[in-house]
Amino acid sequence: LSVEGTNDYSFLPSSPTNDNWFDSGTSVSVNVQKTTEIEPNKVRQEITGWSLDKSEFWEIEDDGSTSFTTPPIVLNEYHQIDFFTEYQYKLNVISDSGETTGSGWYEQGVTVPIGIDAGGDGLILNSLSEWEGADITYDGNTAQVFIDGPITVSAKVEKNYSLLIGMIVIPILIIGFIGFKKFKNRAPPVIVEEKPVERIVEKVIERVETAEKKYEDGYDKKLADYLSEQIQTKLDEMKSSEIISDSKYSKIKEKY
Structure with a gap:
């Protein structure tokens, strides 16, 4: 049983020879880690689907778990499992004041809405003055940023008396x-x-x-x-x- 598309996997049960060979008739599942970190807190690789013998394809749902296990495969002949991945990039939305929204991992080419609740200190209010760090389209306290790599954007807030x-x-x-x-x-x-x-x-x-x-x-x-x-x-x-x-x-x- 061969596995392509990732190196972070294991067999259930494990091979009696500690490799990818099994006795005929053995039912084997492949357990794989969904996420592989390429660059800490910036770039990662996410497994999105898999196929058996390049003939059938199944999408892997985002259920919040960190790993995925295939259904059992009966090894009465040679089989190949392919895992399909996509790159994701980290978006960090930061500010010295208030609470921001939009931070997270996103695939390349998507447009993500971001925002800030600037808040205030009693009668002294905070108001957004500008966004910095990327090419951002914004109107008031809401904005959008296009993901083409790891991005950090900063909301600049000023006091309003x-x-x-x-x-x-x-x-x-x-x-x-x-x-x-x-x-x-x-x-x-x-x-x-x-x-x-x-x-x-x-x-x-x-x-x-x-x-x-x-x-x-x-x-x-x-x-x-x-x-x-x-x-x-x-x-x-x-x-x-x-x-x-x-x-x-x-x-x-x-x-x-």
Whole structure:
């Protein structure tokens, strides 16, 4: 019984002469390792199928196991088993921040989608600035890379402080509006002159009834509407730029 296509195999049962010769009528299986490493963590050879006497071909399924065993072959004459292989190359997708997707072993000529969830640290968000290491087609946080050999690609991430700044500016605007409104509504002090009581009462009543009007009608509402519009505009800009997620956008909008 001869075996072609790989050197990493064994017979079950083994040959009584410790080679590939067996007694007539013996049923023999061939056990083979599916993967042979050619260059560590870069290139490997994967067995994908086998044939018996070059007349029948069977595909070897990827079931997660590291070895494959053929069905028993009755040796009442000469037989030959051929194993068919393909080269696979390692794709490494790395980044200093966040979690990447797409790393693994792939055959030559395929296009593999890769990506990154940049994450963040509280209100300081991370955003993808560029991919490095290969000819990559990308749009936003997702990209594709063509496999023509072992490849390592790196996602470059930069800090984004827009959300933090927005969360600082928005409360300041709100607090300033509230403080301004309280200051505006504060009653002016009443100066008591040395005059008869009747004149003092008359003066106070006069001030209350004829207080000088400093602001046009609806000023408070116009100011409140303006500040609300500015806050909403800032939130919409951060959402459209994907600085904040839809869920964070909804929570902030409900709060303010």
